[in-house]
Amino acid sequence: MTITTTRYIHGDSASGRGDTRFEPKPPTRIWQATESPFRGYQPLPKDGYARSSSKTAIVIDNGASLLRAGWSFDKAPRVSFPTIVARYRDRKINKTVSYVGYNAFADATTRGQIRNAFEPGSSVVGNWDVMEGLLDYTFASLGIAGQDGGVGRPIVMTEPIANLGYSRRTMTELLFECYSPPSVAYGIDALFSYRFNKGRSGLIISSSHTATHLIPVLDHKPIMSNVTRLNWGGYQGAEYLLKLIKLKYPNFQGKLTDYQAEEMAREHCYISQDFDREMSTFLDWSGLEERDHIVQYPFTEQVIVEKSEEELARIAERKREGGRRLQEQAAKMRLEKLIRKEQTLEYYKDLQQRLVNQTKKEIKRLLDDDEFRDEAQLEKTIQELEKSIRKARNKDVGGPDNPEEEVEPTFPLLEVPDESLDEAGIKEKRHQRLMKSGYEARVRAKVEKELEKARVADEERIDNERRENDLSNWLEERRAARQTLLQRIKERDRLKADLGNRKSLASQMRMKTLANLASDQPGKKRRRGGDDDNFGANDDDWGIYRTVAIGDQSDDEEEEDLGAGLKNVEAQLLKYDPSFNENNTLEAQNDWTQSLMHAFLRGPRPSDPESQQEAYQIHLNVERIRVPEVVFQPSIAGLDQAGIVDIAGDITNHGLAKPADRERVLKNIFLTGGNTMFKGFEERLKTELRGVLPMEIPINVQKASNPVLDAWRGAAQWAAGDESKGGFVTREEYLEKGPEYMKEHSLGNATTF
Helix, strand or coil: CCECCCCCCCCCCCCCCCCHHHCCCCCCCEEECCCCCCCCCCCCCCCHHHHCCCCCCEEEEECCCEEEEEECCCCCCCEEEECEEEEEEECCCCEEEEEEHHHHHCCHHHHHCEEECECCCCCCECCHHHHHHHHHHHHHHCCCCCCCCCCCCCEEEEECCCCCHHHHHHHHHHHHHHHCCCEEEEEEHHHHHHHHCCCCCEEEEEECCCCEEEEEEECCEECHHHCEEECCCHHHHHHHHHHHHHHHCCCCCCCCCHHHHHHHHHHHCECCCCHHHHHHHCCCCCCHHHHCEEEECCECCCCCCCCCHHHHHHHHHHHHHHHHHHHHHHHHHHHHHHHHHHHHHHHHHHHHHHCCCCCHHHHHHHHHHCCCCCHHHHHHHHHHHHHHHHHHHHHHHCCCCCCCCCCCCCCHHHHCCHHHCCHHHHHHHHHHHHHHHHHHHHHHHHHHHHHHHHHHHHHHHHHHHHHHHCHHHHHHHHHHHHHHHHHHHHHHHHHHHHHCCCCCHHHHHHHHHHHHHHCCCCCCCCCCCCCCCCCCCCHHHHHHHHHHHHCCCCHHHHHCCHHHHHHHHHHHHHHHCCCCCHHHCHHHHCCHHHCHHHHHHHCCCCCCCCCHHHHCEEEECCHHHHCHHHHCCHHHHCCCCCCHHHHHHHHHHHHCCCHHHHHHHHCCEEEECHHHCCECHHHHHHHHHHHHCCCCCCCCEEECCCCCCHHHHHHHHHHHCHHHHHHCEEHHHHHHHCCCCCCCCCCCCCCCC
């Protein structure tokens, strides 16, 4: 079951604290991740072909992101779809099927076969089979049946600035040979958009899907020699956002797609008016809940059945009843065991009485019947039983448990030579030797424990004297010890992380150690039974397992509890160092309310590592201003180019020689293209340009009425007017002069700059 509901988390308020981190937060707003853009069945436009004539042009805005097409008399394009085709062979019908545009997202099979007509990140057509499929779908969607073997209408198509000759030549061949139009004309999308918005002289900033171009225009004529391109557009911005998200959430379980990255950039990003200042304060807790946008991906939540209070009370009562029953059973078993011990003790005492005044042979027979070696073992067994019975009785009745001091045992047979003992005596002598070794080991351990206790007490006394006599140096030593412990904790955590990465040095050294364990002479094959395996004969051999498990650390470092040692040092600093407070402790620094990394990854609210919903969430904060900032500062994305402000300043200050031309251009700075639709683009551009241009020159920034559709509208308007007559290449001219032939006009590319 896929859950897409929203959970509201309210921040806890802390009394007596003025920090906004502890103020109640508004309900969390969550944006759902964009699903596949499949649109299902879409009715085709009607009556377009019937209304057209032989002079009505088919207008195609051949963009790298979307292809838009319609008739020159339309106010808006009739069809618009991505420039992709999914083609594969369907085994059920034994035919090759093609899905064009949004239909390519129909299911997983079609999505896996998607091919784009353009080279990735460019506006140059690279797959002409896909381009032909797109044109077939375009003409069919416009209602052109092609009964006469062609479309029968002129075609106006947009192309990028300084389009490659090979690309234009191949497109011309494709149009004339496959669709037989009477004539074809090409034009630049940015200039079409500028014409539609009635521009005359100005600076066009066209930031589209694959690139950003700056085009100066004087009296409707572009100065192509001064056109400058920045290799950054919507495609690169979405790719950059996707890289930032993957770097931010390397273990994200959801599936991130390019289309989702484009939608997130379009919906959540904006242009900062002061990037450096806003970037430095973006993750401040004040107002972070509004700046932090949460994108929720589909997830499967674990369903936990909640029990009522009555049911919980019944379960608790059953547990208590079960506990009482177990206690009664344990008490009954202890009593039965105590009775058996008393009966056994009575039997052994009776046996001890029967041994009195018996012959040696009879004593041995009686002891052998009860599996005793001699009378000493019988006496020892009786003493142990009496001690155990006394302890059990004290525990049951709650009496005092006074442990008896261990009596120093005697080992008389150790002084007797083996020659004076029989076989049974020799066995008993060996047993007494083992007992003596155990007793001496216990005595040594007790002495060492007392010595360790005395050493610790002595160290504490010396440390207290040093603190009282020289507090400043003592505090410096404690601070240095704390820094050492912190560094060791970081090294330990880093080593654990490196061992999880098979490409890290620590992991490679571990694998090398494992490989060396297989053979004492690496590189030589081991023959079965050819050498002796003496691993473990030396105690140092077993240290290899610590190296394999946790890395190259000594036994002392492994045994030390770094966390407990750090807490002890911090407790001393809290008690005696006035400059060290609770906020300086490692526990406080790891608190999410004081963690910049937590604000970056999870926003201003606490996170639950066990929550599936939060595991499938992406928090967009600094990325919202970092991604669109690249057009102003390309260096932050690793692009070795100048930003649009520097380019515009260079064009106006150096590319335009006449001051009058410079003033005319700056009076109308025109923005077009989908990548200029970020909020604050106009204001930021005007502010930045004012800093690089003379103060006396007026600056006016204007955005297209529709930065996305105005290119098609301008092309349709141009095709319907008389101005376009000199820009078409007829079929006769194509057959006579070849596909390289082109006609220059004020809205198209030029053969020479």
